[in-house]
Amino acid sequence: MIATVRTAAALRAALAPWRREGLRIGFVPTMGALHRGHAALVEHALAACDRVVVSVFVNPTQFAPNEDFARYPRTEEADAALLDRVGAQVLYAPAVEEIYPPGDATRVTVAGLTEPMEGAIRPHFFTGVATVCARLFCHVQPDATFFGEKDYQQLLVVRRMARDLGLGVEVIGVPTVREPDGLALSSRNAYLSASERAAAPALHRVLQRVAAGLRDGASMATLAPEAMRALVHAGFTAPDYLDLREAETLAPLDRLDATPARLLVAARLGTTRLIDNIPVQRA
Numbered sequence: 001m002i003a004t005v006r007t008a009a010a011l012r013a014a015l016a017p018w019r020r021e022g023l024r025i026g027f028v029p030t031m032g033a034l035h036r037g038h039a040a041l042v043e044h045a046l047a048a049c050d051r052v053v054v055s056v057f058v059n060p061t062q063f064a065p066n067e068d069f070a071r072y073p074r075t076e077e078a079d080a081a082l083l084d085r086v087g088a089q090v091l092y093a094p095a096v097e098e099i100y101p102p103g104d105a106t107r108v109t110v111a112g113l114t115e116p117m118e119g120a121i122r123p124h125f126f127t128g129v130a131t132v133c134a135r136l137f138c139h140v141q142p143d144a145t146f147f148g149e150k151d152y153q154q155l156l157v158v159r160r161m162a163r164d165l166g167l168g169v170e171v172i173g174v175p176t177v178r179e180p181d182g183l184a185l186s187s188r189n190a191y192l193s194a195s196e197r198a199a200a201p202a203l204h205r206v207l208q209r210v211a212a213g214l215r216d217g218a219s220m221a222t223l224a225p226e227a228m229r230a231l232v233h234a235g236f237t238a239p240d241y242l243d244l245r246e247a248e249t250l251a252p253l254d255r256l257d258a259t260p261a262r263l264l265v266a267a268r269l270g271t272t273r274l275i276d277n278i279p280v281q282r283a
């Protein structure tokens, strides 16, 4: 049976016997509304670690005032049941004051990797994510932590933050889990109406089409305009970005070269903003 703890002190007490035994502790941070994508993160963590802690915390500092903090789905009972089924041992579900104590004045900011794409559209976002992850890592003190590649830029930012701060946690990326029609699993998919849900897989289809063009030697300059038109035709707004980037540095690329690359997109369907990305490699 999964144990739910709500304070850093209770968490420390729960983990102390495992630390004494020298067990490897894995950590999966989430904002709840858990789905099969989160289950896959926990399964990867269980395969690589002796014990797994999952946090559920809807982090206020990564939402701008006009974003969906208030309506973000909160489903703790169902989340605990899913985590229990998958086999995680501890659910850490702190109150806001446990993570941001009254008078709190500290933020963690990562330069460079945070500037393009999500950082350009949502300037508050990565400082909120880096700050909450640094605090959660301090509370849990895991050996390894597991992040979905669906939020690829976030994965790189958290990895850099953990390395720069010397937190001693290995940040491991887990491949995106998709619906059979290609839509990447996301808690925000719950916002889609039936017709938007039917249109949503176009995002992944367009990525695959652009990736095929890139492998044939075409450039982003020639492929992107048609891809953007296809998204708009499918019902999306004009994408916030559709970028080819170096997989490690996120430096922009126009064509594939020998460097591992990632193709990333963000666009809105109605009021719901969806992001997706795939790896692309020269054939």
Ligand code: PAF
Pocket (backbone or CB within 6 Å): 029, 030, 031, 057, 059, 062, 129, 132, 133, 151, 154
């Ligand atoms: O990806 C998420 O769910 C969140 O950004 C994270 C990493 C749990 C931080 O709040």
